[in-house]
């Protein structure tokens with residue numbers, strides 16, 4: 009658990025994901041990170057095999073009697089282009105969610121930080137011959153900009169069709185930037201990785217954290233914040249957003265909780281001369 013004032017956050021790991029560096033970060037020359045190898049290995053990068061080590065996970069946030077699931081991973085029984093995501097079955101993810109937080113029926117809010125394949129999967133599951141909401145009593149908070157971006161495409165991707173468009177319209181709040189969930193919890197715009205991506209900013213009892221989604225995929229981006237992923241819709245804007253976010257973390261003593269951070273709960277950002285320096289914070293209990 010990670011505690012931010014009276015707000016409690018746990019991670020439910022769905023999958024360890026290890027894409028190739030030359031796929032996810034084609035501009036990255038691993039040799040430029042040689043001086044960082046000792047702390048990036050083995051949790052975040054593997055230099056000999058050239059893979060990035062990421063986690064696909066959901067966060068359960070509990071505050072003010074609310075149970076909030078932030079991002080819903082890959083899901084099950086869905087047709088996907090990657091073999092490790094295609095038609096997954098019997099993964100036990102919902103059991104883990106129940107052990108760490110609450111049964112799906114008791115979830116109050118589901119936040120999708122953006123509409124990408126690894127953030128919306130468990131929004132729905134296949135039951136009785138159709139896609140049904142996995143969290144039947146929840147309201148789903150999804151950025152309006154993300155939906156409009158999907159709707160503007162001639163052929164939206166399959167994950168939009170089976171995991172977002174199939175949600176009953178009455179269960180979804182298409183949220184505007186700076187949407188306040190409850191006192192101290194706000195969805196703030198972090199555009200660049202996708203047009204309408206948001207982070208969940210938490211400020212409770214004077215403590216602060218930002219669940220920053222994919223504004224930062226891997227801790228090496230503290231040393232090389234100019235490197236955006238190949239999956240970013242606007243690499244330049246993603247870079248600008250990341251720089252501003254890292255500076256904000258220092259200025260406001262705010263913990264950074266990236267969606268795909270492996271092994272650790274969060275990063276406390278420091279400045280070391282002209283570069284950013286991570287201090288990892290672990291889950292406790």
Ligand SMILES: [Zn+2]
Pocket residue numbers: 124126127222267268
């Ligand atoms: Zn992602």
